[in-house]
Amino acid sequence: MPPQSNGVFAESAFTRLANGETLQCSILVVGGSLAAYSATLTALKQNLDVCLVQPHRVVGGQFTSQALPASDDGDLLRQTAGTLHLAGEQFAISKAQRAFRERMRSLQPVQGRKVDNPGGSWVSPLSVTPVVAATAMNEAIAPYLDNQKLKLIVEAEPLEVLTETLPGKPRRVTGVVFGDRKRNLSFTVTAKVVIEATDLGDLLEMGEIESRVGQEARHETGEAILPEEARPQCQQSITWDVVVEYTSLEQSSPIKAPPGYGRDRWLGVHEFTERFWTKDKRTGWQKWEFLSAFGIFRYRRLARRSHHEKEVLPGDISVINWGTSTEPDRPFCCGNDYRPGRLVGVSPAEKQLHLKRARDRTFAYLYYLQTHGLPNLKLRGDLTWTADGMALEPYIREARRGIALTTIRHEDVAMTFFPHQARARCFDDTVGIGQYHYLDLHGNDEPGHVSPKGKDVIALPFTLPLSALVPIATEGLVLSSKSLGTSHITNAAYRMHPVEWAIGEASGFLATYAVWTGLTLRELATHPRHIRKLQGFLTRNGIPIFWFDDVAQDDPDFEAIQVMAAAGIIRSESQADLHFRPHATVTRAVVCTALVNLLQLEKRLPAIPSFWDVRPGGHWAYETIETLSAHRLVAGVGYGRFDPDAAMTREQLGFLLKKAAPDAYKQAFAQTPQDKQVLQRRELSRVLYSVWQHRLDAL
Known part of the structure; x- marks a missing residue:
């Protein structure tokens, strides 16, 4: 090695x-x-x-x-x-991402013990x-x-x-x-x-590949919250991080103020603070000093000496990445976020200017801290591979974005558009999932930024469409990282660490599948057979593509449950939560609906209901039950009844599939016994997924 x-x-x-x-x-x-x-x-x-x-x-x-x-x-x-x-x-x-996180925990024990959060950062549950x-x-x-x-x-x-x-x-x-x-x-x-x-x-x-920069116009993405004109200058700010250790005064690294400190607008002292304020409904405003339990130092602390997460001791290490702070005496502070400029859509000279100013701003903020009661901060360049403790490059929040076959819009993610639901839009061609609780826009100083509020800014658990990775008019190139087909607004949720990892995984599998098959990216992203094959490929490797909080990546039915949900065949019992309930029983109505979706049967609505206990407007599965009845695939239980809400048994599902999919019947029950036991939801997914795979292979 x-x-x-x-x-x-x-x-x-x-x-x-x-x-x-x-x-x-x-x-x-x-x-x-x-x-x-x-x-x-x-x-x-x-x-x-x-x-x-x-x-x-x-x-x-x-x-x-x-x-x-x-x-x-x-x-x-x-x-x-x-x-x-x-x-x-x-x-x-x-x-794979879970294994990476576990390995980091193993490599950085605290007092000789592996812990969930080695750094003890209060904003992140995992920091190293x-x-x-x-x-x-x-x-x-x-x-x-x-x-x-x-x-x-x-x-x-x-x-x-x-x-x-x-x-x-x-x-x-x-x-x-x-x-x-x-x-x-x-x-x-x-x-x-x-x-x-x-x-x-x-x-x-x-490569002059179709793309967008900054905040789009309404006609470009269809997002209702946007103005009519594009504002490419409205981009997210960058932050040049610096890693410091809380140490003794003798071991500290005093720095000099950068030229222009307190004079140039990007080095304004009035924007710096060493305190953090929170507001409680009962107690009002509370001030947290820099080294306190919920102060700025522990906000992104990366290493700690104490077993107690809230305790800050000399020898602890943190990265200064402080974006915004609300205080009772000042309306706005922005720490070392660099807001005066932008890096995308500008000349190389202007880009270099803003990079230098962003570095200077971080040095100015560190100088401010050292001269406002915190002189005992030591630069840890050994942890950033630099001489001065600064990162090798700035923390980037936004890129030039490719115009893809699908653009992920505000309407696909924000809570406003999914009332009383636990998930945002579940794209049919999903190849990954992500979640960040709100659209975290760190806007620069340019006027005209759209700032979602209330339910418009809350992001529900979302999915990653395959078609957002494929440019609309260019072949051979996969859009990944922050250049995929998000909008300026939705990028604010898709840019986070766990989601960017998922975007990379989806990109890697798409590229792999393209090499294996010799097909174009457009063919893979637009043909249902290839989309389902790729989804099976992803889930077989432990990658979730649909939001369920009770089915683990190593569940033996993970692939079947995930792909059947992505295809819209078997999803949650309730849209108000993320539960799949794998061990719950399955009703006759649910099985009928899943089978109609799987076989893509033409819907039938007879003038006269076939069963007196399943009537239009009286039962949610009326259409699907009538469809199967018209195709002579189901019958009632006698006396004109269908009994739609009765639990179905494994044996009954077997009888149904013998009629509906005789060529796939034997394969479908290879891992599921046909007895009189009540059918579970996981078993329904497993059996129907096998039928689904048989049909895909036959195409």
Whole structure:
């Protein structure tokens, strides 16, 4: 295995191409983002050869090079196990992401013991140092460097997107020309599929691929909350993180104020604070000092000495990533969020200017803290692979976004549009799930930002459509990281750590499936047979695509339950919760409805009801029961009754399938006995999924 030290592989692990050299591979992943890593790992696990080209020597994006290994988890991922639901990590993320989180916990024990939250951050249920995150990531890809399935090319950036256009077909991306920043030379990588996983959507701009920047116009996305005109200058702010240790005054790292401190508007002292305020309905405002239990230091603390999470001791380490703070005496503070400029859609010179100013702002904030009662802060560059404790690159919230076959809109995510429901839109072509409790927009200073409020800003558990990963008019390129088909508003929920990992996994599986089949990305994203095959492929590998909080990734019926739900055949008993209730019984009406959906039978509505206990307007399953009756697939229980709400047995389901799907009947019951036991919901999913697979194979 290639050796690593402090979270960085030895030089021997990297591929260094000569000037003008061309490398060919099955899948090319471009970018140093978290999604770039998870896409790469996903494809490697399927035994494909992958080339990952990124700007730094460390992998992992948000967790590492951006120095934010305090995962932004939604409420459901934080959930502990209860009577009716599982712990969040068992259902809200993939099996692979769960293993990564467990490995980080193992690598950073607290007082010799593995704990759920090694850093004890109060905003995140899991935080570690960047070095620990990088080490865990390196361990997973090291075997593929060893067997040369992975070519890891670092310290390089894209210079040109290579395309070809054949008569009657869309333009196709075939490769990328890169510049080696360290050796001042260029090389080319070509691939069957290219994954755009940069943090700013670089390939979209460079290749003039259909894309959008900033806040769109209403006519572009159809989002009712938007104004009529686009405002590309309205983007989310960036934050240049810095890692510090709370230490003794003798060991601290006093810094100087950057030029312009207190004078330039991006270095305004009036925007800084060392305190955090909360407001309680009973007690009113409460002030939290910087080192207190709910102060700014512990907000994103990455390492702690005490077993007690709320205790802050010398030797504790934190990342300063403080966005906004409400205080009774000041309307707004924004810490080291950099709001005056933007990085997307500007010239290279302007981009560099804003990057420098963003770094200066963080130094200004740190200087403010050291001169306002907190001189004992030490810079920990050993944890960020820099000399000054600053991250290798800024924390990026928004990129140039590709115009995809599907754009995920405000109406697909916000609570407003799903009253009394537990889920947001469940896309038919879902290839992943995500959840963050609200649309977390950190707007820059440009005027005209739309700011959702109330139920408009609350995000329900959402899904990731396959068609959001495929450009509308360009082939050969998978949209990943933050460049997929979200809108400016919905990006604010899809950009979080667990969701970006899921986006990378979906991208990796899509690229893999495209290589295996030789089909275009558009064919895979628009043909129902391929969508279902891909969904089965994902769930078979422990990736959830539909929200159920009581079915774990390692459940033996996970694949069947997930795909049947995604296809709209068997979902929850109630839309008001996330429960599947796998062991609950199944009524005759539910089985009829599922079977009509599965067989896609033409609906029948006779003038006269076939059964006196199933009438129009009297029972929710009237149409589906009548449809099966018209096709002579079901009969009543005698005396003109159907008894729709009676529990069905396994034996009765067998009789039904002998008529409805005789060619798949034997295969369907291979793992389910046909006896007089009452049928469970998990068994119905298992049996019907087998019929479904048989029908797909026959197409």
